[in-house]
Amino acid sequence: MLGGLAKTLFGSSNERYVKSLGSIVNKINGFEPTISAMSDDQLAAQTVAFRERLGNGESLDSILPEAFATVREAAKRTLGQRHYDVQMVGGIVLHRGEIAEMRTGEGKTLVATLATYLNALPGTGVHVITVNDYLAARDAGWMSQVYSFLGLTTGVIVPNLSDQQRRDAYASDITYGTNNEFGFDYLRDNMKYDRGSMVQRPFNMAIVDEVDSVLIDEARTPLIISGPTDDKTDLYRSVDLVVKQLAAEDYEKDEKQKTIILTEDGTEKVERMLEDAGLLEGANLYDFENTQVVHHVNQSLRANMMFKADTDYIVKDGKVVIIDEFTGRMMDGRRWSDGLHQAVEAKEGVDIEPENQTMASITFQNYFRMYPKLAGMTGTAATEAAEFYDIYKMNVVTIPTNVPVKRVDEEDEFYKDTQDKFQAIAKKIRVHAELGQPVLVGTVSIEKSELLSEFLKQEQVPHKVLNARFHEMEAHIVAQAGRKSAVTIATNMAGRGTDIQLGGNLDFRMMDEHPDLVEGTPEFDAAAARIKQEIAAEKQAVLDAGGLFVLGTERHESRRIDNQLRGRSGRQGDPGLSRFYLSLDDDLLRIFGPDTLFARMMRSNIGDGEAIGSKWLSKAIETAQKKVEARNYDIRKQVVEYDDVMNDQRKVIYEQRADIMDADTVGDVVEDMRAETVNAIVGEACPPGTYPEQWDIAGMKEKLQAQLNITPPIDDWLAEEAIDPEIVVERTRAAADAHVAAKAEGLEPETWVQIEKSILLQNLDHHWKEHLATVEALRQVVHLRAYAQKTPINEYKQEAFQLFQRMLDMIREEVTRTIAYAEFQFQAPPELPQLPDFITTHFDPFTGEDDTYDFDGAGMVTSAIPTLSIPRPDGHEIGQDPAQWVGNVSRNAPCPCGSGLKYKHCHGAV
Incomplete structure (x- = not known):
């Protein structure tokens, strides 16, 4: 009651905040007569003047009123549209890194020009994110009239651009594109082997249109780049044979939730059978060394006990084809993920097609949190204000309409x-x-x-x-x-x-x-x-x-x-x-x-x-909606919690890759890895506080040969009276360094640096890819720890950290071994490896369809909207014969036959 009275007297906090921005709007309006009197050339010269003032130490906030007045005048002269005062308020909110909630028809696209222009002045780039490629191309072509009039460059990112075209677009002052395109470019950049081939610049600011759709709805599912994995046919078949020997009492299944888990006796039975098959490391199935085996056992259980032939799938022409549970239609070209499809193929005894292994992945939450300044606009954000602040630390500000709303909302x-x-x-x-x-x-x-x-x-x-x-x-x-x-x-x-x-x-x-x-x-x-x-x-x-x-x-x-x-x-x-x-x-x-x-x-x-x-019924509906919103928020929050663990690791790996690419030489990194390998081998064979006669000399010799390709005279060292583990470490390091130095002597220094970089990056990528698969398998099964009264997220953090530590050890050993055993018979620097043919996926959380390619935007050309030069995919350039399309048409591109389907679902179906 008191709160309602206070709100009546003083207004809501949102109203007070918007009112406080009125003084800035008055300053903007105060510049209008002066700016309007300028010629076109004088108005365009404002950009150079603003950049000089910024270079002399002025802040963006101090030049905001004059800059906004300049954009308003440029929009009047190029588009015939003048920003309303409420649109100026929206621009200020965007500049401050907040969300402007503006009703439909209030001109959000025009509002974005204000904050975009101001934040593009320092020359570090502003990204404007839209929900589809059509809007990216439309808005870029439309608003570039204002920017180019004021001397700023505009680029647009749509599918099927070359790396150079993308690099040019990102080098522009302002870059338009979709969340998918920006996210995938970030992941692809962090898989490149050369800094010069990367397309994105360091992040500065992003303004997200339809911010609720991008940062909440689409953020339910991550962006994934995948590629073909190693052949695991034998593993699928071996696990399938084990699972087929289980009896009904060995597992518990819940058909309502579509889940199935092993009982305690069933777990022991599976452990014995896997041990006999040579698939188990150690005695315990749930040791983290066996994470992937557990994952495949669970998927095989689901395939054999939960999925029925001719109900969930059919076997047609030697292939497992999914049946849509709602329509009963066959879904050619669709496959279950996470190894489930392969488990069903093993069950039915047909040829097993390899999985697509995740090579890089990121959630939209963690991608957009990398921007130092993030702003957004939409017509509806207030109901999700708590989530925007919790996840992105962005406040939602409701901007009043230019003209009072006359719509009647009936019960x-x-x-x-x-x-x-x-x-x-x-x-x-x-x-x-x-x-x-x-x-x-x-x-x-x-x-x-x-x-x-x-x-x-x-x-x-x-x-x-x-x-x-x-x-x-x-x-x-x-x-x-x-x-x-x-x-x-x-x-x-x-x-x-x-x-x-x-x-x-x-x-x-x-x-x-x-x-x-x-x-x-x-x-x-x-x-x-x-x-x-x-x-x-x-x-x-x-x-x-x-x-x-x-x-x-x-x-x-x-x-x-x-x-x-x-x-x-x-x-x-x-x-x-x-x-x-x-x-x-x-x-x-x-x-x-x-x-x-x-x-x-x-x-x-x-x-x-x-x-x-009835108002009571409408209230009941709203209560139900709030319950669902809270549940969906919890689901998204859990996705973020799990990805935060991987995000910390992802940052470490990507920073290491960048450091390696930027370094003039990586010899000290390789030398440190070699030293740690020697420390580990000698430390294990010669524990501190022991006598030489207690040392495992044979084991040490074997490991030094296997890891470092050296056979130091350890027996001669042992004949010395004052020998201790530190002396052994020092001499072994010297022998290992000398062995590698001898390899480098016959090569040009630049060639040797390139070899070391290439070995480091390839090993880093290989083990990171394997680590992603292992951690994903862990995430699928970690919820079972709840049965032991343990918190799954805490268990996931601990195990993921241990797996990360083990991955770093494996990288160190592999790099050391590769350099120690490699033979080089050429003088020219080796070419950097080519990136494989990636498959990019981001599943629409509502339809389940892969929405990573949107042909309409890429091919959008209209006479009424000025457009930038946007390359368009054209099937006629590659001929009419479908045989010519193989390898030349992206799997997510529209099929050149004109069916309207994606290539992978039409002539490119596997």
Whole structure:
């Protein structure tokens, strides 16, 4: 009560913060008369003047008002758009590394130019992140007019660029691209063998558009670069034979959770059989040396005991093909991950195709936390404010609208079942469409969109259906969703980045109706003038009908997605209407809603086709949504906790690689490794405080020969009276150093340095790759420690650290052995190894589809939006014969045959 009174008197903390920025906006406005009076050349020269002032010690904050006023004037002259005062507030929030929550239609793309320009002045680069390649190309081409006018360069990162094209784009003052592209470039850079071949510069600032989508929704799944692994066919078959000998009492399975674990007796039985097969190191199955074996045993258990032929999969033409559990269709080209598919292949006795082993991986959380300054903007972030602060230390600031919102948000309507609900929705849409009111219908899945489409056909309502597959096509349709009587059905992913303007969108209508006309010609101007008149008349008719009607067919798990849909209506002070329709069959109510007694009362008291609405019910729905949001946050937080462990190790390895590449010589590193190897061998054979007659001389000789390729005269040393372990270490080191020095004598110094670097980097990469596989296998099984009353994350940290220590020891030994045994018969410096053909994956958390390639953005060319020079993949350049496409077409690229499928799912299917 007191809190509500204080808020009424003094305003919320958000309102007070926004109000405090008013003084800065006043300063910006104060510069406007002076800036407006400048000529184009004088305005462009401002950039040089700002850079000089920064070089003389001024801060970005001190030049912010004048810089923002400069950008506002440049936007007026190039785009014909002047930033509103509230957009200036948004720009200040972005510059401060916070999240600007601005409603749809408030001009977030234009707001970004303010903070982007200011932070690009030091010349260290600003990255602008968008949700798909279409928007990256569109925004880069559109906003580059402002930047180039002021003398800044703009680049854009889209798929299928060469390394040099990427390097040039990253060298620009401002670089646009998607989160996937930036993340994969970071991983690829840290797999290169030469600093000059890396494409990215050190990070400075990132501004993320649709920040909730990128940093929360897509952050559920990591970015993964994988490549072919070593052949483990024998291991899969051996483990399969062991598992097939188990009886029902040897394991416990939970069909509801689809989990299966060995019992205590089953574990002992498996240990004995694995020991007999020579697959077990030591006596205990759960020692960390056996982590990968445990992983394969668990996957083989699932394959043999949980997965059924002709239900979960079929064997066709000697291959295991997955059957979709929802549709019953065969899913050619899809494979289960983490060795499960190979376990099923071993079970069925067909040829086992090798796994794709993870070579590098990172979560979006840890990637974006590497930027010294991170900012974002979206229409909906307040509901996730706690997560943004916990994970990214970013505050959410709600920016007021330029014009007060006039949209009416009606109470939800509840129906007994989906049939009744969809019939009511179809009738409601028909009534509003007949009045001339445009209707935007939001659904949660493609299936629901198609179902509603059938109901609308019965009502004879013309409509368009979007399915979130082709972003550019969606942009055209959504841009016209505000026309008179237009009915547009869209999934939650549809329409992002494109405003719905009442009456229609001039630019998109010109593109659709007059694609052949050239801008600036009399014909173009005449057509534009005619369409402009039509849009004005149509807009007035739509306003009279009540503006855009947004209709939600059910509530989403997240309130944020519902708010995104609702926010499409009421743009820039336009009137609007929104309402959600629900039924007891909706997933949210069915799984997370109130108890069954409530559901029974609802079913018994609501008649067919009857609807009820109540604030209490709406509150119950919101409570259910909050529960789901909290659960999803916990899941994402757990992903981050586990990846934080790997992130510390990843930083160490990547920093070591960078140090090796940057160093003029790495002889001291190799020498230290050799010294540690000698210390370890001598220390084990000659423990401190023991007599020479107690030393394991034979074992030491054997290891020195195996590791260092030397046979020092140890027997002669033992004949000396004052011999001790330190003397043995010193003399052995000298012998090992002399052996390596003799190898280096016959080679040029530059050649020897290149050899040492190459050996170091290749061993580092090989063992890091193996380490990633082992740690991933550990992560899959560590939850079992909870049965022993242990905290899985703590166990994971301890074991992962031990595995990391062991990996470093193995790198040291392998590098020492390789250099000791290598024979060099050439004078020219060896060529650095070529990187393999990677497979990049990032699974969409909603559809499960790999979204790492988006053809629409790469091929986007429009006449209304100025574009940068963006190379486009073109199937005709590589011929029409599919045999010519092998090796020349990326697996994630669209198939050149024109099917619309990715190459790997079409002619490139394995």
